[in-house]
Amino acid sequence: MAPNQQIRPLTACVNAQGHLAIGGIDTVTLAGQWGTPLYVVDELTLRTACREYVQALATAYPGAALAIYASKAWNILALCALVRQEGLGIDVVSAGELAGALQAGVAADKIYFHGNNKSEAELTLALTAGVTIVVDNWFELKTLARLGPQLSYIPRLLVRVTPGIECHTHEYIQTGHLDSKFGFDPNEIGDLFSYLVDQPGLHCVGLHAHIGSQIFELQPHQDLAQVLVDLYAKGLHQGLPFCELNVGGGLGVCYVAGDDPPAIAAWVEAVAGSVARACARAGLDYPKLICEPGRSLIANSCLTLYQVGSTKTVPGVRTYIAVDGGMSDNPRPITYGARYTALIANKADQAADQLVTVAGKHCESGDILLKDVLLAQPESGDLLTVFTTGAYNYAMASNYNRVPRPAAVLVNEGEASLILQRETTADLLRQDCLPPRLMGMPE
Numbered sequence: 001m002a003p004n005q006q007i008r009p010l011t012a013c014v015n016a017q018g019h020l021a022i023g024g025i026d027t028v029t030l031a032g033q034w035g036t037p038l039y040v041v042d043e044l045t046l047r048t049a050c051r052e053y054v055q056a057l058a059t060a061y062p063g064a065a066l067a068i069y070a071s072k073a074w075n076i077l078a079l080c081a082l083v084r085q086e087g088l089g090i091d092v093v094s095a096g097e098l099a100g101a102l103q104a105g106v107a108a109d110k111i112y113f114h115g116n117n118k119s120e121a122e123l124t125l126a127l128t129a130g131v132t133i134v135v136d137n138w139f140e141l142k143t144l145a146r147l148g149p150q151l152s153y154i155p156r157l158l159v160r161v162t163p164g165i166e167c168h169t170h171e172y173i174q175t176g177h178l179d180s181k182f183g184f185d186p187n188e189i190g191d192l193f194s195y196l197v198d199q200p201g202l203h204c205v206g207l208h209a210h211i212g213s214q215i216f217e218l219q220p221h222q223d224l225a226q227v228l229v230d231l232y233a234k235g236l237h238q239g240l241p242f243c244e245l246n247v248g249g250g251l252g253v254c255y256v257a258g259d260d261p262p263a264i265a266a267w268v269e270a271v272a273g274s275v276a277r278a279c280a281r282a283g284l285d286y287p288k289l290i291c292e293p294g295r296s297l298i299a300n301s302c303l304t305l306y307q308v309g310s311t312k313t314v315p316g317v318r319t320y321i322a323v324d325g326g327m328s329d330n331p332r333p334i335t336y337g338a339r340y341t342a343l344i345a346n347k348a349d350q351a352a353d354q355l356v357t358v359a360g361k362h363c364e365s366g367d368i369l370l371k372d373v374l375l376a377q378p379e380s381g382d383l384l385t386v387f388t389t390g391a392y393n394y395a396m397a398s399n400y401n402r403v404p405r406p407a408a409v410l411v412n413e414g415e416a417s418l419i420l421q422r423e424t425t426a427d428l429l430r431q432d433c434l435p436p437r438l439m440g441m442p443e
Helices: 027-034 043-060 077-085 095-103 120-129 138-151 186-197 219-237 264-282 295-301 332-336 425-429
Strands: 020-022 038-042 065-070 089-092 111-113 132-135 156-160 203-208 244-246 288-291 302-314 318-323 342-344 354-359 368-375 383-387 407-412 415-420
Touching (some): 027 407, 043 065, 043 288, 065 295, 089 095, 095 111, 111 120, 120 132, 219 244, 332 368, 342 368, 368 383
Parallel strands (some): 089 111, 111 132, 156 203, 203 244, 318 354
Antiparallel strands (some): 038 302
16 A cells, blocks of 8 residues: 555554554654654655655656655655655755755755745845746746846746646645636736746746645646646747746645545656646657655654643543643644544554544644544553654644644664754743843832
8 A cells, every 4th residue: 555545654563562663663662762742754654655756757757757855844854865865856945945955965956946935035045056946926037037147147947837727625725726826827928938038047947836735636637737738838839948847746645544545656647647648749848747745755654642641521522631742743733624543552452442532732722633533541641643744743833832842753673763853941942032121120
């Protein structure tokens, strides 16, 4: 079964002690050594997903192809370095993410810089680093036309277009429909291409589009392929040196039973095949095909460990159990209504027969991680595991209520490596400035 079609990491199992183990290590041992909450990344699951994309592209597409990790899902040095080792590039959306990719050793020609409001400082950094810039709007395009000569660089560009394709996902993560903050409107394409032709100081090599995230359907991606190839042909006809086509990402993953995303290979075959057929019909040479998986690489590779604390039973309503994390380390439930699968890690061999709601520790009534889930008789001190937490958990984590962000470890064949240190109270106070005049006592 492909990684995006399962909930648990590939190495997850119940050991002889009846505990959940991952990467050959007991999760109780991990929690004891590193504390909780704790993100645990299974190296084998992540590498397997990377290899599936690389192999599927090589099989399904007759031209050159590159998978690039959409690192907004989780951009830290260890993960950027790991996907680089597997032959992937990186897509970034800020100076911070770009710095992380470069420090992790990713080659500049495999880095693509996205964003709908890149600052002049970010564009300058991207130009000097030599990465490809995915241009989102006229303001950015004209800024680059000015900056390039000033810095003696010719910007290498893709232009992002809004394809007008909608798909069934949360409205906050739909990006391909016309009413979106991202990309050039289709009605602007003629003027856009004419402008690019007249700008020898801008090197535009192709097009980009992205229709959204956590998508289970294949047809919208196939429709996107035809739209992009039609625009690509138009650009070539107008004299642009197009050679790349970036179809974005968006493949969903399985969070709970009943989710049924396509396998990675099936997604790649559908997208790559659609691009290849559209190019063949138009009589075009195959462009370099780029796709941008994020969630489907990292989500199922990670789980989060929490310690159970208090319990509250509301007679005839529900039983709440509280854990030592919540919306600060996983804001997706309160933001998107996201659902997850969980178990009691130290009782992994016991029947999940008690219906509970898992609450976070934050001072918000909406800080609920899991509503009405079956767990094995949770008690104070137990270790709760929440699966599929690699994507947009740490990436969107906060210090709400001044709670430090968790540590993260990478596990493989019985070895655990720290990849994120746990924040401390000193870290939380480091940026505070206290004017001396506020130190005096009240008069």
